Amino acid sequence: MTDTTAPDASPIPKIARITMSDLREVLVLGWHDFRRAPTYGLIFSAVYVLGGLFLAFVSSGFVWSTVILALGFPILAPFVAVGLYEVSWRLEDNRPLDPNQIFGAVWREKDRQIPWAGAIIVVYFLFYTFLAHMIFALFMGLSVMTNISSSYEAFFTTNGLTMIAIELLVGGVLAFILFGLTAFSLPLLLEKEIDFMTAMLLSFRAVQENIPVSLAWAAMIAGLVLLAMIPAFLGLFVVLPVLGHATWHLYRRVLVHPGG
Numbered sequence: 532m533t534d535t536t537a538p539d540a541s542p543i544p545k546i547a548r549i550t551m552s553d554l555r556e557v558l559v560l561g562w563h564d565f566r567r568a569p570t571y572g573l574i575f576s577a578v579y580v581l582g583g584l585f586l587a588f589v590s591s592g593f594v595w596s597t598v599i600l601a602l603g604f605p606i607l608a609p610f611v612a613v614g615l616y617e618v619s620w621r622l623e624d625n626r627p628l629d630p631n632q633i634f635g636a637v638w639r640e641k642d643r644q645i646p647w648a649g650a651i652i653v654v655y656f657l658f659y660t661f662l663a664h665m666i667f668a669l670f671m672g673l674s675v676m677t678n679i680s681s682s683y684e685a686f687f688t689t690n691g692l693t694m695i696a697i698e699l700l701v702g703g704v705l706a707f708i709l710f711g712l713t714a715f716s717l718p719l720l721l722e723k724e725i726d727f728m729t730a731m732l733l734s735f736r737a738v739q740e741n742i743p744v745s746l747a748w749a750a751m752i753a754g755l756v757l758l759a760m761i762p763a764f765l766g767l768f769v770v771l772p773v774l775g776h777a778t779w780h781l782y783r784r785v786l787v788h789p790g791g
Contacts, residue, residue, distance in 0.1 A: 542788075542789050543725075543729070543733065544719070544723075544733070544786040544787055544788045544789070545786070545787045545789070546733075546736060546737045546740050546741075546785065546786065546787075547784060547785055547786070547787050548740065548741060549741050549744050549781070549784055549785055550744060551744060551747060553744070553781065553784055554744065554747060554748055554751065554781070556780075557777040557778075557780040557781045557784070558773065558777050560776065560777060560780040561619075561772075561773040561774065561775070561776035561777030561778075561779075561780065562773050562776075562777075564618065564619050564622055564772075564773075564776035564779075564780075565769070565772045565773050565776055567622055568618050568622065568628055569772075571614065571615070571618045571628070571633065571772075572615065572618075572768075572769075572771075572772025572773075572775075572776075573768055573772070574614075575611045575614045575615055575771070575772065575775070576611075576767055576768050576769075576771040576772050577768070578611050579611070579764070579767055579771055580764045580765065580767050580768055584763065584764055609640075609645045609646075609648055609649045609652070609713075609717055611775075612717050612775055612778070613636070613637050613640050613645060613717065613721050614633065614634070614636075614637045615771075615772055615775030615776055615778075615779070616717070616718045616721050616775065616778070616779045616782075617633050617636045617637065617721065618633060618776070619775075619776045619779035619780065620721070620722070620779065621633070623779075623783075636721075640720075640721070643720065644720045644725070644726060644727040644730070645717070645720055645721075645727075647727040648713065648716060648717060648720060648727045648730070648731065651712070651727070651731070652709065652713065655705075655709055659702070659705050662701065662705075663698060663701075663702065666694060666697055666698055666701065667694060667698070669694075670690045670691070670693055670694035670697075671690060671691065671694055706749075706753075707746075707749060708735075710738070710745075710749050710752075711734060711735040711738035711739070711745070712731040712732075712734055712735050713731070713734065714734050714737070714738055714745070714748075714778070714782075715730075715733070715734040715737050715738075715781075715782045715785055715786055716730035716731045716733065716734035717730075718778065718779050718782040719733065719734070719782065719786060723788075733786070737785045737786060741785065748781070752774055755770050755774065756770060756771075756774075758770075759771070
């Protein structure tokens, strides 16, 4: 029997309103998906865990290696997410979790719109990195003779505290914009034949029309990922797949396709 998982071309989905109870429900569904297919969750999350450990290992001195590896994460992230969405999609439709089909679906995305979304993420990441360095230079440029890796008192000066506040504010705004562009566009690109710009703009509109819940969801993701990173990134083995599966179910509730 041939497994058909090819995306279809269909009208643009409509945006639905969601509530805080939806967030609780999709997290439960994400946990159930992880329990039903833990192997795939562990495999896909291992990309982040092992990459994070390696980055932590080399960050003590190999600056360029760290930069190159850090740039690789935004490129790989959409493909890893697609793998988790594919698993949830199959569980939803009661289709077999065939490894060839699941990893094949991830591989096929290289010829579709996901790489373009990854490219946007990389450009965005580079822009934020440049902006963060510029803000640092504006406030801490006069402290160039201070070794900031060992002299932390420089950060507790007026300039240092102002720099930290602005970095957090700018970083938070930019992070939320990126969240809006990618929150629902990646699962949409997996399921439907749609161009990446339309998908990203639709995702951003969906976040805009559900601002309170979207802010809560973004904060929940950030908080859970931060907590999961504390024990040597090991908590990500559970948190990332649960959040990935939950995102698929939230996407189902936010973007409603005509005809079901």
